[in-house]
Amino acid sequence: MTNSNTHNNDAELIKACQANDHEAFRLLVQRHQATAFRFAFRLACENADAEDLCQMAFIRIWNYRQKLQPEARFSTLLYTIISRLWIDTGRSKKHRALTRHVEPLNDQLASNELSPEMLSLNSDLAERIKRLSKKLPPRQLLVFTLRDLEDLSINEVVRITGISTAGVKTNLSLARRKLRERLKAITEVSL
Amino acid sequence: MKHRKWIRSIYLLRNDELSREEQRALDVHLNSCESCRAVYENIQMDWVSVMGEMSAQPELSNPDLMTHNILSKIETITAAVVQEKTTGFSLWDFMFQPRTRVTLQLATLALLAVFLVEQIQVTSSLRDLEMQLHSESYKASHARVSFLPKALKSRVIVSLKGRLEKRGLPVGKLEQFSGALEIDASQLEFQDFNKQRTRLSEKWFHGRSNPWFFKGQKQIRRQP
Structure with missing residues (x-):
């Protein structure tokens, strides 16, 4: 499916959601939850926190569905909401767990879902991100994640973060420099 | 660098x-x-x-479970909204509706305006009456006090009488004037609240509760 087709379908699904169609919203969630989780995980560095962020973002989208513009890119909206939620909940500063907004997992489901390889892959990545981005201010981490890891354009980053173009560029440059210096320092210590 | x-x-x-x-x-x-x-x-x-x-892709462990959680939460929210609509009126929501807030603000402003206008009317009526009473050709209809409610009119007259007496001016004209305004003459007893208050405090001071009282400059203890 091409990008434009996905976009058109998203617009139709958003219109259906505005008419209270739960099935359309299910399709939207299924289509975008992987992207949302990937982005949230890179910010929160925790499986549970990333899932919480995604769920809260989708619930917020449902609550404000009547104000959505179907023509706008759904992924941009999702990135915007997740980044605002991440900043609002103070995860950026403390990396602490949120009050859970979902029902506790059924034990059987929980044991079925978490394969050990997947867990270790995610926790390795989380460790690496935490280690490198330890001293990175939230704004710089956000801009870096959006631009370099999610591969969005500068204009999209500007739209999502609400920072000016010059501000985005400055934050990006600083983030890249700090990450590189941090990686160098870690490598030197391990050698 | x-x-x-x-x-x-x-x-x-x-x-x-x-x-x-x-x-x-x-x-x-x-x-x-x-x-x-x-x-x-x-x-x-x-x-x-x-x-x-940093660029490795984190994997979502159980996409179906997440979809299920999100949709069940949404269904709960929808059910709560429907129940609220059917159960009817919520005062909290009503108070925070923009229309209610604007109405309350307007009502407050209107009450404030009425209060201010009344204050201005009473003050200017007092001044007008005083001037009228000192002029040779006064008429009750000239005084702006005529459009005040009756209770307020008598208060204005009483207060004015007090002022005139305090300054040693004659109050005969005022009694005529109050007759023209159909105010009971018996209401024209000037209430000197200051004097009344002093009397009350004296009564308290010399009352039974306090064993000490003054007689001229001398402080005397009351005998039980």
């Missing part, structure tokens, strides 16, 4: 991050400055490692 501004640009050397002019200027500088070129080359090499560390 000697070339700080170039270092910032070197870190932004990707597709659309530098404008054409900036990129051209950086190219010229890199051709001429050996230290910046070395930094640029180092950054390019290190960048591969940074991206290698």
